[in-house]
Amino acid sequence: MPGDFEPQHDTVYELRAVTSLAEIGAGNWRALAGTDPFLSWEYLSAMHETRCASAEKGWTPHYLTLWDGDTLAAALPLYFKYHSRGEYVFDWAWADAYERSGLDYYPKLLSAIPFTPATGARLLARDEQARFTFAHNLQRYAKTQPASSMHILFPHADDAKLLSAAGFLMRTGVQFHWFNAGYGDFEDFLAGLTHDKRKKIRQERRKVSEAGIEFRRLRGAEIGPQDWAFFYRCYCHTYRAHMSSPYLSLEFFQRLGAAMPEHMLLSLAMRGSEKIGVSLCVYNGQALWGRYWGALEFVSCLHFEACYYQPIEFCIANKIPLFEGGAQGEHKLARGFLPVATHSAHWLRQPEFADAVERFLESETSGITSYIDELNEHVPYRQQP
Numbered sequence: 431m432p433g434d435f436e437p438q439h440d441t442v443y444e445l446r447a448v449t450s451l452a453e454i455g456a457g458n459w460r461a462l463a464g465t466d467p468f469l470s471w472e473y474l475s476a477m478h479e480t481r482c483a484s485a486e487k488g489w490t491p492h493y494l495t496l497w498d499g500d501t502l503a504a505a506l507p508l509y510f511k512y513h514s515r516g517e518y519v520f521d522w523a524w525a526d527a528y529e530r531s532g533l534d535y536y537p538k539l540l541s542a543i544p545f546t547p548a549t550g551a552r553l554l555a556r557d558e559q560a561r562f563t564f565a566h567n568l569q570r571y572a573k574t575q576p577a578s579s580m581h582i583l584f585p586h587a588d589d590a591k592l593l594s595a596a597g598f599l600m601r602t603g604v605q606f607h608w609f610n611a612g613y614g615d616f617e618d619f620l621a622g623l624t625h626d627k628r629k630k631i632r633q634e635r636r637k638v639s640e641a642g643i644e645f646r647r648l649r650g651a652e653i654g655p656q657d658w659a660f661f662y663r664c665y666c667h668t669y670r671a672h673m674s675s676p677y678l679s680l681e682f683f684q685r686l687g688a689a690m691p692e693h694m695l696l697s698l699a700m701r702g703s704e705k706i707g708v709s710l711c712v713y714n715g716q717a718l719w720g721r722y723w724g725a726l727e728f729v730s731c732l733h734f735e736a737c738y739y740q741p742i743e744f745c746i747a748n749k750i751p752l753f754e755g756g757a758q759g760e761h762k763l764a765r766g767f768l769p770v771a772t773h774s775a776h777w778l779r780q781p782e783f784a785d786a787v788e789r790f791l792e793s794e795t796s797g798i799t800s801y802i803d804e805l806n807e808h809v810p811y812r813q814q815p
Contacts, residue, residue, distance in 0.1 A: 443563055444497045445571055447508075451475055454495060458502040462554035467693040467712050468543045468719075469550060474507065476685035482678050483544035488512040492539070494571065496555075496564045503560035506552060506568070510577065511540040516677055518547035518757045519583045519603060519774045524787060528578065533780065535578050542583040545677050547605070547757040548719050549772060552585040553592065565589075565596045569777050582775040590773035598775035599788050602798045604805075606760070606767035608738075608753035609815065613746045616739070619766065627764055627810035634731040635739060638699075641729045643706070645740055646698045650691040657696055658684050661708050664724025683710075697740040699725065699732060709736040711744070717752040718745050738765050760805075768815060769805040771798070 448454060456471050463469040476482075483489040489509045496504035513536065514521055528535035541552050555561035572580040582593060594600045613619040620628045648657060662680040669676045687694055693714060699707035707725030711718050723737050738755065745753050755762050763769070776791075778784040809815065 443503060445567065446495050446497060448493050448495060449491050451478065451493065454493065454502065454505065459505065462502065462505055462556065464551065465714050466550045467690060467714055468546050468548055470690060472689040473686065476682055476689060477544055480679050480682040480685060482682050489544055496560060504553065504555035504564040506541050506554065507543065508539060508541045510537040512536045516545040517542060517583060519601065528783065537577050539572055539575060539577045539580040541581065547584060548754055549584045549586060551589060552582050553589045561592065565592045569597060572777055573779070579776065579778045585773055585775065587773065590775065593775035598777055599791055601774045601776060601791050602795045603772040603774070604798060604802060605757065605770050605772050606755050606762035607770045608742060608755065608767045610745050610751045615746060616743050619742065619746065622812060623766065623810050624812055631765060634734050637731045638729060638735045642701050643699050643729060643732065646700055647740065647744060648696045648698060649694060653687050653691065653694060653696050658687055660705050661696060661710060664708050664726060665722050667726060668724040695744060697736055699736055707732055707736055709740065711741050713750060715750065717754060718750050719754045720756045734765060742766065763805060763808065764810055766810055768809060769802045771802060
């Protein structure tokens with residue numbers, strides 16, 4: 431890999447790219463990463479050390495760090511990426527256009543949490559000066575690398591604003607999030623919905639109940655090895671049903687259960703003593719994220735119960751203000767979720783392609799804005815949230 435790089439700034443900072451978190455150090459990383467479980471040392475280490483996100487899988491770690499002497503001032507989770515799988519911000523058409531022009535789109539530089547379409551901080555910094563300096567030197571650094579482009583996925587709005595000011599092209603997407611308005615219980619949540627949506631949710635929950643299904647929620651140390659084994663069986667079953675192969679391994683999930691149990695929630699669908707389905711959510715005090723689910727048999731509306739209604743109940747009971755339901759899913763709107771704009775930042779080395787992408791993004795953003803406006807005319811609540 432190319433060597434260290436000096437950013438332009440009055441303060442003497444130094445940019446260094448490293449190929450493993452170990453080169454940064456657990457204490458240094460944790461000082462910047464905050465409480466986001468997906469940015470935690472434990473989560474990212476599990477991703478790399480189980481080889482789920484590794485060079486042989488097309489994810490070569492190339493974490494970018496900013497140092498003030500011996501002090502870590504800023505960091506960016508970054509990879510050399512050799513395909514576009516597992517990202518949830520789709521640039522296949524851009525890669526195809528490069529290929530048709532006889533240019534290599536891969537490798538590209540990608541800042542993301544592998545296989546995780548969750549919004550979060552990307553410009554991790556000890557203070558605003560370091561954050562500003564870091565953002566305004568990313569493109570300059572990228573130009574020194576053997577990559578066609580740099581992409582930063584699902585940054586928080588503040589990071590997105592700074593990246594835009596630093597000259598990145600900005601792309602807008604849509605997800606559906608649920609917001610806790612201080613509900614006392616699930617019925618309190620339902621009371622705020624329109625009559626037809628309230629009736630629909632009750633019907634869906636009744637179908638699951640009438641099929642003899644009850645749920646058991648497990649978290650932390652309550653999740654045993656047999657529970658992770660059952661979850662992984664269901665996880666793989668879902669991928670097979672979609673004619674695909676799972677990205678993640680049983681060892682990865684077991685690592686999460688051992689290293690960060692306080693963030694793990696399994697909702698087990700039970701018929702008597704028999705497990706037939708399960709969903710996995712990750713959470714902290716600020717948010718809950720729906721991640722994976724699977725079932726060994728079809729039960730009408732089981733997906734909605736396991737992936738939406740059980741997590742909503744958990745958020746209400748634990749006063750968690752936000753539930754990110756994952757990528758896509760317009761059907762979530764009828765179940766109490768609201769459309770939310772997501773962001774990504776992009777730099778492309780070739781000026782003619784950058785110009786073409788900029789024109790495309792202007793058109794796409796206009797369409798996304800109109801789409802969100804249209805969705806907001808059909809929110810499921812009796813009063814506009």
